[in-house]
Amino acid sequence: MTTTxxxxxxxxxxxxxxxxxxxxxxxxxxxxxxxxAADNPLAVVDELPGLVKLTAPGRLRVCRASIxxxxxxxxxxxxxxxxxxxxxxxxxxxxxxxxxxxxAA
Amino acid sequence: MNPATLTPTAEAxxxxxxxxxxxxxxxxxxxxxxxxxxxxxxxxxxxxxQFEGIKIHDWEQWEDPFRLTMDAYWxxxxxxxxxxxxxxxxxxxxxxxxxVSDVRYVQALKLFINxxxxxxxxxxxxxxxxxxxxxxxxxxxxxxxxxxxxxxxAQTQTHALSHYSKYFAGMSEFPHQYDRTWYLSIPKSxxxxxxxxxxxxxxxxxCFAFEYVLTNLVFMPWMSGAAYNGDMSTVSFGxxxxxxxxxxxxxxxxxxxFLLEQDPANVPIVQGWIDKxxxxxxxxxxxxxxxxxxMLPKRVMSxxxxxxIYYEQNGGALFADLARYGIRPPRHADVTVKEKAHVSHQLxxxxxxxxxxxxxxxxxxxxxEQQWLSAKYPDTFDRYYRPRYAHWAALEAAGTPxxxxxxxxxxxxxQWPLLFTEPDDPTQICxxxxxxxxxxxxxxxxxxxxIFAKEPQKYVHAHLPVHQIYQGSYFLxxxxxxxxxxxxxxxxxxxxxxxxxVDGGSFHGHVDAQNWERWTQRPASMHDPMQSAxxxxxxxxxxxxxxxxxxxxxxxxxxxxxx
Numbered sequence: 001m002t003t004t005x006x007x008x009x010x011x012x013x014x015x016x017x018x019x020x021x022x023x024x025x026x027x028x029x030x031x032x033x034x035x036x037a038a039d040n041p042l043a044v045v046d047e048l049p050g051l052v053k054l055t056a057p058g059r060l061r062v063c064r065a066s067i068x069x070x071x072x073x074x075x076x077x078x079x080x081x082x083x084x085x086x087x088x089x090x091x092x093x094x095x096x097x098x099x100x101x102x103x104a105a
Numbered sequence: 106m107n108p109a110t111l112t113p114t115a116e117a118x119x120x121x122x123x124x125x126x127x128x129x130x131x132x133x134x135x136x137x138x139x140x141x142x143x144x145x146x147x148x149x150x151x152x153x154x155q156f157e158g159i160k161i162h163d164w165e166q167w168e169d170p171f172r173l174t175m176d177a178y179w180x181x182x183x184x185x186x187x188x189x190x191x192x193x194x195x196x197x198x199x200x201x202x203x204x205v206s207d208v209r210y211v212q213a214l215k216l217f218i219n220x221x222x223x224x225x226x227x228x229x230x231x232x233x234x235x236x237x238x239x240x241x242x243x244x245x246x247x248x249x250x251x252x253x254x255x256x257x258x259a260q261t262q263t264h265a266l267s268h269y270s271k272y273f274a275g276m277s278e279f280p281h282q283y284d285r286t287w288y289l290s291i292p293k294s295x296x297x298x299x300x301x302x303x304x305x306x307x308x309x310x311x312c313f314a315f316e317y318v319l320t321n322l323v324f325m326p327w328m329s330g331a332a333y334n335g336d337m338s339t340v341s342f343g344x345x346x347x348x349x350x351x352x353x354x355x356x357x358x359x360x361x362x363f364l365l366e367q368d369p370a371n372v373p374i375v376q377g378w379i380d381k382x383x384x385x386x387x388x389x390x391x392x393x394x395x396x397x398x399x400m401l402p403k404r405v406m407s408x409x410x411x412x413x414i415y416y417e418q419n420g421g422a423l424f425a426d427l428a429r430y431g432i433r434p435p436r437h438a439d440v441t442v443k444e445k446a447h448v449s450h451q452l453x454x455x456x457x458x459x460x461x462x463x464x465x466x467x468x469x470x471x472x473x474e475q476q477w478l479s480a481k482y483p484d485t486f487d488r489y490y491r492p493r494y495a496h497w498a499a500l501e502a503a504g505t506p507x508x509x510x511x512x513x514x515x516x517x518x519x520q521w522p523l524l525f526t527e528p529d530d531p532t533q534i535c536x537x538x539x540x541x542x543x544x545x546x547x548x549x550x551x552x553x554x555x556i557f558a559k560e561p562q563k564y565v566h567a568h569l570p571v572h573q574i575y576q577g578s579y580f581l582x583x584x585x586x587x588x589x590x591x592x593x594x595x596x597x598x599x600x601x602x603x604x605x606x607v608d609g610g611s612f613h614g615h616v617d618a619q620n621w622e623r624w625t626q627r628p629a630s631m632h633d634p635m636q637s638a639x640x641x642x643x644x645x646x647x648x649x650x651x652x653x654x655x656x657x658x659x660x661x662x663x664x665x666x667x668x
Contacts, residue, residue: 015422015425015426017421017422017425017426018418018419018422019422020419022325024344048325048326048329048405049329049330049332049333049405050328050329050331050332050333050340050344051325051328051329051332051344053325078173078177078181079181081181081185081348081352082181082184082185082188082348083348084347084348084351085324085325085328085344085347085348085351086321086324086325086347086348086350086351086354087351087354087355088321088354088419088422088423089422090170090358090426091170091171091355092170093127093170093171093172094126094127094128095126095127102422102425102426103426103429105425105428105429
């Protein structure tokens, strides 16, 4: 079996180009947006009709532990698919963290 | 139920496999399910993997970033469907089609059902093909999942819009119109061009150039506009589809990086496809420019603003990232930036002139809408487009509205009429031509002309509706072109499935506008109440006959009949 030995995303140097994730604006995503915004101090939160878009320079982290803390229940990161509208950036996904990033040149 | 089935026995717990991580799970799905053919040559099994010149040395390097496995795919797609259909049910049960901002908005939905659903289905076909053609297992699985997604989009869009079709004209013949109507040949030819390419060109063109670089423009600002106009049905199928697109986009970027990393010889081939499909996709999406700037009664942002956010900023970030591989931004991206303050106005003007042949009602923007356009397009609207609308409004007021009775010259590649102007001169229509085997072919832009010049043997076969009308093949079998009073344009519209004044035509007096005011007691246009048809006194609500013929303006909206 092949095992993945990619560099963990935290160690990757990123550019300053914007990455974003957009989620449907609903009750389920309130704590998710809250958790992402808290974990990414540089993220700008845009609220548009029906959706909320979080944009950050170079890197945006979506952490399972923070979402679980905000939601008060267990959360599988793949549940994001139910509320996802769109995203931009290279993705690295593990069981604990979902990262969007643009690598430094 | 036997309680024993609920509690694992101690023995079973001991032998149960430890839970696999996401990455291990994905690796098992995408590596162990493949096999090497033993009694057929690989090139006979995967017949189309070679001819485009793409070199792949190690398919094992293909890695889907989402690592979605089958169990998770069905689970989360199932939840998305339940959520979507709960909203569609609520929408329908509450007659929410009458709660949208006004019935101009509904005209935009006709472009969706007639133009977009057919593309989703064509895309489904394309991904089924490459789900068979790629030699790599992980790539085949990704393509197969995407094929299912695209079919789901065609189905959910049809389902959601079928409810509108019970009340509004112009939506009931969408497969017929998609295959025959002049402006719907634009989306149709786009996907047929893609599906008839090789597997690598298809995946780069659709997943990367179209979905990653461009589809956010449809599914974010336009769908947010649908929410703003009160259409929770459309915004829900739109966002639900785009959440699949988000996976497709990550597939698109994975495809690009995989191809570029596999062999340096792939770089110029991939760059050529990015150039071609970016331009093809951009021309296709000009329709969304008109939908955003003219068809949303309550507007979220202008096309120019959306282009800045979703192409110039996000596309900029993407191409800055790809520079490491020797990939540059697509050719003629600079032209799209020059055109962003013109394209929606030029499109809408074209549909206005040909409104008798459109599948949706068309209107002149009201004074307050023109103010908004002027504020969003300070350098172009008042100078180039407001005077044109003022002229047409004066003709309407005089009872001699302008309509264009000739057939437009179409671009051999994108199939739009030649309506776009020179990038540096908005007063001059852009005409380009190429010769091939002694014949001349016409294009709307340098972008389309270069695509033609690269593969003329493909584009000479383009099925152009205007040419088909002139060749006499756009008539129904009962038509006798030699009969007295024969009118080829009337007959061509009949062939396309368009009834002037019912499907399209002028919004003023249109059957949708009349029904809307009768059924909702609200103006058909929130911006221009004067433009609506004069109305008789509202009638008491009486149930309609069980089978109301379509589009005959019943006094009350059709109701669902008990089974």
